[in-house]
Amino acid sequence: MVGSTASNPAVADGLAVSVQGLSHSFALGDQHLPVLDHVDLDLRPGNFVAILGPSGCGKSTLLRLAAGLERPAAGRITADGRTINDPDPERVLVFQDPTLYPWRTVRANVGLGLEARGLLRTQRHRIDEALQLVGLEGFKEAYPHQLSGGMAQRASLARALVNDPRLLLLDEPLGKLDSLTRLSMQSELVRLWQEKGFTALLVTHDVEEAIFMAERIVVMSPRPARILDEIVNDLPYPRHRGDERMHGLRRRALALLGLDASW
């Protein structure tokens, strides 16, 4: 497997994640809003899986369930065989909105997880490493209102990475970035994933991004989300954006999303 880290035993291995018959719904007023419909998905440790789907279909809900922020209406998600019921710092979610705490500096925001777990004193250096990784070394003491949208998103990425997650749940984390930063962050994330060996579940609406980054691309239907199909992308890393072999994958993904007419 590409993401394995046999060379570096100090790094935590990825979690094995299994989504089994997962259904979920919300009460919207007196209405019943089904959001996820019998979703089944398996991620082996160190997998990088992308989820593509139309807006509002339930992708973020799936990630929130995997993070343990909510309990599913039916079915379950397991991590290394244990049912996920509550949040746990080994599964970190990078939210769609950066939601940094406005009263904390960038440094203190990134250190949030370490502080919450009482590791700030021993592992403070990791904050600087994470900030360096996302290119925010110069903004440690800045407050969130002094950052651009892209910088805030990078800070929230650093806040997740500091915790050395075994499962990284990414909810359109690069959506707010300018295109240049987005491309470099995509490569950066892939490099990180290969180096650390965590399992990654990426939600994105960007077909290119999914194809460039993931080993498997799961395409979902409009709400309530079902899995339409799965595209396996076994191109070796590091990948090249201009690779001819990506054309076919792109066409298949767009066809599943009902956008093949535009191709």
Place this chain on the structure above:
Amino acid sequence: MAIAHGERARAPLAPASIKAAAGYSLPTFAAVIWFALGAVTFGWPQAQAWPYTLAFALGATGLGLLVLLSALLAQFWPPLAQRVRTGTPWIALLGGLFLLWEILTAKLALLPVPFFQPPQSLLEVFLEDYQRLGESVLRSVWLLARGYLIGAVAGVVLGMAMGWSPKVNYWSHPILRFIGPLPATAWLPLAFFIFPTSASASVFLIALATGFPVAILTWSGVASVSSAYYDIARTLGANSRFLILKVALPAAMPHIFVGLFMGLGASFAVLVVAEMMGVKAGLGWYLQWAQGWAAYNNMYAGLLVMALMCSGLVALLFRLRDRLLAWQKGLVRW
């Protein structure tokens, strides 16, 4: 009080027309007014001999010299220049008002005397009664500080608990709704009866007046914290203690400060009444004592000192807020 939000407003600068005249001319103008005040006070014979006339004249002249001196020093020291520029128009205006006051009272004797006396008689109070005034200030501050701190802490704790626990909210919300709008002074007769000393009763009343707005605003602050803030911390391994102290509390802090400002205003009102009715000490009592003796000068002096004390305490709270909420953009300056 919409202090916590809104546009960033610096301390207001002098209007452009006045600024254009700044440099030498405006400080000179202000100094001349104060010199004139000194000269008029000393030179113009008065119908009635007021004590401290000479001292007042000297003081006015001295202030004029001080204005000139600081304008001169400001040439070499920029921070002072800023102060001189913003302060001088006011110093000039104050000098003019004192001049008018002096002429209308001491010189022309146009105003009825026991109520309106010249500025030097105010000086007399400060110079002769400073001991009693000073003690009154200390007693007022000490009483206020105890009541305010107790009320603020209790308000924050209750508000946090209400925002956090539905059970606490269920039981305390109706009580707050029912009793909160009652002015704390309405409890005065009862409090003086129940509490062993009038001082402890006053502390309780001040705490009550402070605690109510603080509790309500803390509660509304906690209630309006975005649930995403909690989600973030929970996925990163935070426990409830962390969520309360490191997420809910700082997130609610802007609201809490609005409550603290409202509570401070309410506590002043209760302080004065409690001192007049019960404690028989402090500035409220001083005012009443002065009125009892028809010592109008002392009353004016007491009012002036009280205004200084209250605005000083408000300024202190603003300082604290600027420190704790430095992260907020668009703070109004005090």
